Amino acid sequence: MSAFSPAGLLALSGALLGLGLFGILTRRNFILLLISVEIAINAAVLNFVYFAAFSGSSSALSGQAIAVVLIGLAATEVAVGLAIVLGLNRLRGSINVAEASALRR
Amino acid sequence: MILEELAFLVIAAVAIVTAANALLVRELVHTILWIALFFVDLAALYFLLAAPFLGVLELGVYAGAVTILLLFGVMVTRKRIFAREAVTGIGPAPLLLAGLVLAVVVVGAEELPSGEGTVHAYAPALLSQALFNADGPWLLLLGLAMLSALAGAIYLVREGRE
Numbered sequence: 001m002s003a004f005s006p007a008g009l010l011a012l013s014g015a016l017l018g019l020g021l022f023g024i025l026t027r028r029n030f031i032l033l034l035i036s037v038e039i040a041i042n043a044a045v046l047n048f049v050y051f052a053a054f055s056g057s058s059s060a061l062s063g064q065a066i067a068v069v070l071i072g073l074a075a076t077e078v079a080v081g082l083a084i085v086l087g088l089n090r091l092r093g094s095i096n097v098a099e100a101s102a103l104r105r
Numbered sequence: 106m107i108l109e110e111l112a113f114l115v116i117a118a119v120a121i122v123t124a125a126n127a128l129l130v131r132e133l134v135h136t137i138l139w140i141a142l143f144f145v146d147l148a149a150l151y152f153l154l155a156a157p158f159l160g161v162l163e164l165g166v167y168a169g170a171v172t173i174l175l176l177f178g179v180m181v182t183r184k185r186i187f188a189r190e191a192v193t194g195i196g197p198a199p200l201l202l203a204g205l206v207l208a209v210v211v212v213g214a215e216e217l218p219s220g221e222g223t224v225h226a227y228a229p230a231l232l233s234q235a236l237f238n239a240d241g242p243w244l245l246l247l248g249l250a251m252l253s254a255l256a257g258a259i260y261l262v263r264e265g266r267e
Contacts, residue, residue: 004221019125031136049154060238073250083257087262
Protein backbone atom coordinates (compact mmCIF):
# COMPACT_ATOMS: atom_id res chain seq x y z
CA MET A 1 0.00 0.00 0.00
CA SER A 2 1.76 3.15 -1.13
CA ALA A 3 0.79 6.66 -2.06
CA PHE A 4 1.58 8.55 -5.26
CA SER A 5 0.49 11.72 -6.91
CA PRO A 6 -1.41 10.65 -10.06
CA ALA A 7 -0.37 13.83 -11.89
CA GLY A 8 3.20 12.60 -12.37
CA LEU A 9 1.99 9.29 -13.75
CA LEU A 10 -0.36 10.99 -16.20
CA ALA A 11 2.42 13.38 -17.26
CA LEU A 12 4.70 10.40 -17.93
CA SER A 13 2.18 8.67 -20.17
CA GLY A 14 1.50 11.98 -21.94
CA ALA A 15 5.21 12.42 -22.62
CA LEU A 16 5.52 8.85 -23.92
CA LEU A 17 2.50 9.34 -26.20
CA GLY A 18 4.14 12.52 -27.53
CA LEU A 19 7.40 10.68 -28.21
CA GLY A 20 5.51 7.96 -30.07
CA LEU A 21 3.67 10.52 -32.19
CA PHE A 22 6.98 12.28 -32.92
CA GLY A 23 8.42 9.00 -34.19
CA ILE A 24 5.34 8.25 -36.32
CA LEU A 25 5.47 11.70 -37.92
CA THR A 26 9.20 11.94 -38.61
CA ARG A 27 10.66 8.48 -39.23
CA ARG A 28 10.71 6.86 -42.67
CA ASN A 29 11.89 3.36 -41.76
CA PHE A 30 9.01 0.91 -41.32
CA ILE A 31 10.59 -0.78 -38.28
CA LEU A 32 11.07 2.59 -36.57
CA LEU A 33 7.40 3.35 -37.30
CA LEU A 34 6.41 0.08 -35.61
CA ILE A 35 8.55 0.95 -32.58
CA SER A 36 6.93 4.40 -32.35
CA VAL A 37 3.46 2.84 -32.42
CA GLU A 38 4.57 0.47 -29.65
CA ILE A 39 5.69 3.39 -27.47
CA ALA A 40 2.35 5.15 -28.00
CA ILE A 41 0.34 1.98 -27.22
CA ASN A 42 2.40 1.42 -24.06
CA ALA A 43 1.54 4.95 -22.92
CA ALA A 44 -2.16 4.08 -23.29
CA VAL A 45 -1.74 0.76 -21.43
CA LEU A 46 0.00 2.62 -18.59
CA ASN A 47 -3.12 4.76 -18.16
CA PHE A 48 -5.32 1.68 -17.74
CA VAL A 49 -2.94 0.34 -15.08
CA TYR A 50 -2.82 3.69 -13.23
CA PHE A 51 -6.56 4.03 -12.97
CA ALA A 52 -6.94 0.40 -11.95
CA ALA A 53 -4.35 0.96 -9.22
CA PHE A 54 -5.93 4.16 -7.88
CA SER A 55 -9.54 3.02 -8.02
CA GLY A 56 -10.62 1.12 -4.94
CA SER A 57 -13.85 -0.25 -6.37
CA SER A 58 -14.41 -3.97 -6.95
CA SER A 59 -14.51 -3.56 -10.74
CA ALA A 60 -11.04 -1.95 -10.79
CA LEU A 61 -9.46 -5.16 -12.06
CA SER A 62 -11.21 -4.59 -15.39
CA GLY A 63 -8.51 -1.99 -16.04
CA GLN A 64 -5.79 -4.59 -15.64
CA ALA A 65 -7.77 -7.09 -17.72
CA ILE A 66 -8.07 -4.55 -20.56
CA ALA A 67 -4.32 -3.92 -20.23
CA VAL A 68 -3.67 -7.66 -20.73
CA VAL A 69 -5.83 -7.63 -23.87
CA LEU A 70 -4.08 -4.49 -25.17
CA ILE A 71 -0.62 -6.01 -24.68
CA GLY A 72 -1.72 -9.05 -26.65
CA LEU A 73 -3.17 -6.88 -29.43
CA ALA A 74 0.01 -4.80 -29.65
CA ALA A 75 2.14 -7.93 -29.99
CA THR A 76 -0.22 -9.14 -32.75
CA GLU A 77 0.17 -5.79 -34.50
CA VAL A 78 3.97 -6.13 -34.46
CA ALA A 79 3.72 -9.60 -36.00
CA VAL A 80 1.52 -8.36 -38.86
CA GLY A 81 3.71 -5.27 -39.24
CA LEU A 82 6.81 -7.42 -39.64
CA ALA A 83 5.03 -9.54 -42.25
CA ILE A 84 4.36 -6.30 -44.15
CA VAL A 85 8.04 -5.34 -43.69
CA LEU A 86 9.14 -8.63 -45.25
CA GLY A 87 6.69 -8.26 -48.14
CA LEU A 88 7.75 -4.66 -48.75
CA ASN A 89 11.41 -5.67 -48.66
CA ARG A 90 10.81 -8.37 -51.24
CA LEU A 91 8.79 -6.14 -53.56
CA ARG A 92 10.86 -2.94 -53.30
CA GLY A 93 14.22 -3.99 -51.88
CA SER A 94 13.87 -1.38 -49.15
CA ILE A 95 11.68 -0.77 -46.11
CA ASN A 96 11.45 2.99 -46.57
CA VAL A 97 7.75 3.82 -46.33
CA ALA A 98 8.18 6.86 -48.60
CA GLU A 99 8.99 4.48 -51.48
CA ALA A 100 5.90 2.32 -51.01
CA SER A 101 3.68 4.43 -53.24
CA ALA A 102 2.27 1.89 -55.70
CA LEU A 103 -1.31 3.01 -55.03
CA ARG A 104 -0.49 6.67 -55.65
CA ARG A 105 -1.30 8.14 -59.05
CA MET B 106 6.09 7.52 0.95
CA ILE B 107 9.30 9.21 -0.11
CA LEU B 108 10.93 5.97 -1.29
CA GLU B 109 8.17 5.13 -3.79
CA GLU B 110 8.12 8.71 -5.07
CA LEU B 111 11.88 8.51 -5.64
CA ALA B 112 11.58 5.13 -7.38
CA PHE B 113 8.84 6.50 -9.61
CA LEU B 114 10.91 9.56 -10.55
CA VAL B 115 13.89 7.40 -11.49
CA ILE B 116 11.72 4.99 -13.51
CA ALA B 117 9.96 7.86 -15.31
CA ALA B 118 13.27 9.53 -16.19
CA VAL B 119 14.69 6.25 -17.51
CA ALA B 120 11.50 5.62 -19.54
CA ILE B 121 11.63 9.01 -21.25
CA VAL B 122 15.40 8.87 -21.89
CA THR B 123 15.30 5.35 -23.33
CA ALA B 124 12.26 6.08 -25.53
CA ALA B 125 13.82 9.30 -26.83
CA ASN B 126 17.15 7.56 -27.48
CA ALA B 127 15.39 4.74 -29.30
CA LEU B 128 13.89 7.24 -31.72
CA LEU B 129 16.98 9.42 -32.08
CA VAL B 130 19.94 7.04 -32.53
CA ARG B 131 20.77 6.28 -36.13
CA GLU B 132 21.74 2.60 -35.98
CA LEU B 133 18.58 0.50 -36.07
CA VAL B 134 20.14 -2.21 -33.89
CA HIS B 135 20.88 0.36 -31.18
CA THR B 136 17.26 1.49 -31.42
CA ILE B 137 16.13 -2.04 -30.59
CA LEU B 138 18.53 -2.29 -27.64
CA TRP B 139 17.16 1.00 -26.25
CA ILE B 140 13.57 -0.12 -26.74
CA ALA B 141 14.30 -3.37 -24.88
CA LEU B 142 15.52 -1.26 -21.93
CA PHE B 143 12.35 0.83 -22.22
CA PHE B 144 10.15 -2.25 -21.93
CA VAL B 145 12.08 -3.56 -18.91
CA ASP B 146 11.67 -0.15 -17.30
CA LEU B 147 7.90 -0.20 -17.93
CA ALA B 148 7.74 -3.64 -16.33
CA ALA B 149 9.39 -2.14 -13.24
CA LEU B 150 6.71 0.57 -13.25
CA TYR B 151 3.95 -2.07 -13.34
CA PHE B 152 5.51 -3.78 -10.33
CA LEU B 153 5.58 -0.41 -8.55
CA LEU B 154 1.87 0.06 -9.36
CA ALA B 155 1.02 -3.28 -7.70
CA ALA B 156 0.29 -5.08 -10.99
CA PRO B 157 2.85 -7.93 -10.89
CA PHE B 158 1.07 -10.06 -13.51
CA LEU B 159 1.23 -7.23 -16.03
CA GLY B 160 4.89 -6.67 -15.16
CA VAL B 161 5.73 -10.28 -15.95
CA LEU B 162 3.61 -10.11 -19.11
CA GLU B 163 5.45 -6.96 -20.22
CA LEU B 164 8.81 -8.68 -19.66
CA GLY B 165 7.77 -11.80 -21.54
CA VAL B 166 5.81 -10.31 -24.42
CA TYR B 167 7.60 -7.02 -25.03
CA ALA B 168 11.14 -7.31 -23.68
CA GLY B 169 11.28 -10.90 -24.88
CA ALA B 170 9.16 -11.64 -27.92
CA VAL B 171 8.62 -8.25 -29.59
CA THR B 172 12.29 -7.26 -29.24
CA ILE B 173 13.50 -10.50 -30.82
CA LEU B 174 10.88 -10.18 -33.57
CA LEU B 175 12.04 -6.63 -34.37
CA LEU B 176 15.68 -7.72 -34.32
CA PHE B 177 14.79 -10.53 -36.71
CA GLY B 178 13.09 -7.99 -38.98
CA VAL B 179 16.23 -5.85 -39.03
CA MET B 180 18.42 -8.89 -39.63
CA VAL B 181 16.60 -10.14 -42.72
CA THR B 182 15.98 -6.77 -44.39
CA ARG B 183 19.46 -5.28 -44.61
CA LYS B 184 22.86 -6.40 -45.79
CA ARG B 185 24.83 -4.76 -42.98
CA ILE B 186 22.84 -4.69 -39.77
CA PHE B 187 24.86 -1.80 -38.33
CA ALA B 188 24.16 0.43 -41.35
CA ARG B 189 23.10 3.93 -40.41
CA GLU B 190 19.76 5.49 -41.20
CA ALA B 191 19.65 8.65 -43.26
CA VAL B 192 18.76 11.75 -41.27
CA THR B 193 15.23 12.93 -41.93
CA GLY B 194 14.38 16.56 -41.41
CA ILE B 195 11.25 17.80 -39.69
CA GLY B 196 8.97 19.81 -41.94
CA PRO B 197 6.92 22.83 -40.87
CA ALA B 198 3.66 20.86 -40.54
CA PRO B 199 4.89 18.48 -37.79
CA LEU B 200 6.41 21.45 -35.95
CA LEU B 201 3.08 23.30 -36.12
CA LEU B 202 1.24 20.18 -34.94
CA ALA B 203 3.74 19.71 -32.10
CA GLY B 204 3.20 23.31 -30.98
CA LEU B 205 -0.55 22.77 -31.04
CA VAL B 206 -0.28 19.56 -28.98
CA LEU B 207 2.07 21.31 -26.52
CA ALA B 208 -0.52 24.07 -26.05
CA VAL B 209 -3.26 21.49 -25.40
CA VAL B 210 -1.03 19.66 -22.90
CA VAL B 211 -0.14 22.87 -21.04
CA VAL B 212 -3.83 23.78 -20.78
CA GLY B 213 -4.72 20.23 -19.74
CA ALA B 214 -1.97 20.08 -17.11
CA GLU B 215 -3.89 22.56 -14.97
CA GLU B 216 -6.79 20.10 -14.83
CA LEU B 217 -4.61 17.30 -13.46
CA PRO B 218 -5.62 16.01 -10.04
CA SER B 219 -3.43 17.23 -7.23
CA GLY B 220 -2.86 15.44 -3.94
CA GLU B 221 -1.98 11.83 -3.44
CA GLY B 222 -3.80 8.71 -4.51
CA THR B 223 -3.41 5.39 -2.78
CA VAL B 224 -2.25 2.43 -4.82
CA HIS B 225 -4.44 -0.60 -4.13
CA ALA B 226 -2.87 -4.02 -4.48
CA TYR B 227 -4.87 -6.98 -5.80
CA ALA B 228 -3.99 -10.66 -5.77
CA PRO B 229 -3.13 -11.96 -9.26
CA ALA B 230 -5.71 -14.73 -8.74
CA LEU B 231 -8.44 -12.06 -8.66
CA LEU B 232 -7.19 -10.77 -12.01
CA SER B 233 -7.52 -14.22 -13.54
CA GLN B 234 -11.07 -14.44 -12.19
CA ALA B 235 -11.92 -11.10 -13.78
CA LEU B 236 -10.19 -12.12 -17.00
CA PHE B 237 -12.16 -15.34 -17.41
CA ASN B 238 -15.54 -14.26 -16.06
CA ALA B 239 -16.62 -10.64 -16.39
CA ASP B 240 -14.04 -9.68 -19.01
CA GLY B 241 -14.12 -13.02 -20.81
CA PRO B 242 -15.53 -11.60 -24.09
CA TRP B 243 -12.47 -9.35 -24.46
CA LEU B 244 -10.19 -12.36 -24.13
CA LEU B 245 -12.21 -14.24 -26.77
CA LEU B 246 -12.00 -11.25 -29.10
CA LEU B 247 -8.23 -11.12 -28.53
CA GLY B 248 -7.98 -14.78 -29.49
CA LEU B 249 -9.99 -14.20 -32.68
CA ALA B 250 -7.88 -11.15 -33.57
CA MET B 251 -4.67 -13.13 -33.05
CA LEU B 252 -5.98 -15.99 -35.19
CA SER B 253 -6.88 -13.70 -38.08
CA ALA B 254 -3.57 -11.84 -37.70
CA LEU B 255 -1.75 -15.17 -37.95
CA ALA B 256 -3.61 -16.04 -41.15
CA GLY B 257 -2.95 -12.56 -42.56
CA ALA B 258 0.76 -12.66 -41.72
CA ILE B 259 1.16 -16.07 -43.40
CA TYR B 260 -0.72 -14.76 -46.46
CA LEU B 261 1.58 -11.73 -46.66
CA VAL B 262 4.87 -13.64 -46.55
CA ARG B 263 3.96 -16.83 -48.43
CA GLU B 264 6.09 -18.04 -51.32
CA GLY B 265 5.25 -17.51 -54.96
CA ARG B 266 3.45 -14.19 -54.55
CA GLU B 267 4.48 -11.37 -56.83
